[in-house]
Amino acid sequence: MHYKSINFSKYSSFKMGGTFDVALLDETVNDCEDYYLIGACNNILIGDNPPPLMMLPKKYDYINIEDNILKIGAATPSGKVASFCKKNNITNFEFLSHLPGKLGGLIYMNAGLKEFEIFNNLLNVTLLSGKKAKDEIAFGYRFTNINEPILEAAFKIEYGFDSKKVTMFKEMRANQPSTPSAGSCFKNPPNEYAGRLIEAVGLKGVRKGDMCFSQQHANFLVNMGEGKFKDALYLIREAQRRVKEKFGIALEEEIVILEKGLAKI
Incomplete structure (x- = not known):
């Protein structure tokens, strides 16, 4: 290897x-x-x-049209997909112009903006073990049950790229900080907003070392300079503790924390 x-x-x-x-x-x-x-x-x-x-x-970074089906390698960046669709007048992928990542990761977490999600036009995925149709995969809000490497995804094609959607998605992201972050820190609980809860427990703008819940959007944990993992983890756990104590709501992380032996909350 x-x-x-x-x-x-x-x-x-x-x-x-x-x-x-x-x-x-x-x-x-x-x-x-x-x-x-x-x-x-x-x-x-x-x-x-x-x-x-x-x-x-790198060989999994590609986009092909075969028999009116869009086939995309899982290592393909979202911006490349958005540009390809614009060039070829393909719609339903406009939201990817403002959603960073590579296709495999976007599918793994069913990424999206509001009701526009990567699974909406998915036909099937090719996993290390073979091909799976969309209806063979459990998925929902920022969730799938995929537990092995994604190599490729196939999507149905609809034509009519909509530049107005691109503008709409840009406006939807306008309140998000440009300071280094990993996007939304927590998933929105049912009928609630994680940012509102974090602000309500007094953590908006609170800083630990160089890590901070953004003043611009409280659900964004940002790195103000030389951020450390221990400080980021402290703020994440503090937000979960305070929100649970005040509202009885368990905030679920949307970001993925990669650390051996770390207990989930």
């Missing part, structure tokens, strides 16, 4: 973390259970002692 050394303080959207060797997926390897598959690290908080990491090699 081949490895790639990655400095996560430069690679991840959080702009924090050490340098670790990441395995490149080899299709001859049948058992990847000991590895966590990463993509562009736009929703990941890397710990000081992460589990073994793996990523897809």
Whole structure:
């Protein structure tokens, strides 16, 4: 197996973390259970002692149209997909222009903006074990039951790229900070907003070291400079504790925390 050394303080959207060797997926390897598959690290908080990491090699970065079906490699960046769809007048992917990440990660968490989700036009995915149709996968709000590497996804094509949607999605993201973060820290509880809850318990703008719940949007944990994993974890756990005590609501992390031996809350 081949490895790639990655400095996560430069690679991840959080702009924090050490340098670790990441395995490149080899299709001859049948058992990847000991590895966590990463993509562009736009929703990941890397710990000081992460589990073994793996990523897809460059050959999974591609977009093809075959028999009026859009086939996309799981290592393809969202911006590349959005640009391809604009060029080829394909609709329903406009939201990807403002949703960073690689396709595999977007599918794994059923990423989206409001009701626009990556699963909406999905036909099937190719996993390490073989192909699965959409109706064979359990999925919901920022959730799927996929538990193995995604290699490719196929989507139905509808034509009529809508530039007005691109503008709408840009406006939807306008209140989000540009400071390094991993996007929304917590999933919105049913009929609630995580940002409102965090603000209500007095944590908006609260800082621990160089980590802070943003003044611009309380559900964004941001790195103000030289952020440390321990400080990020402290704020995450403090938000969960305070919200549980005041509202009886268990905030579920939307970001993925990669650290060996870390207990879930």
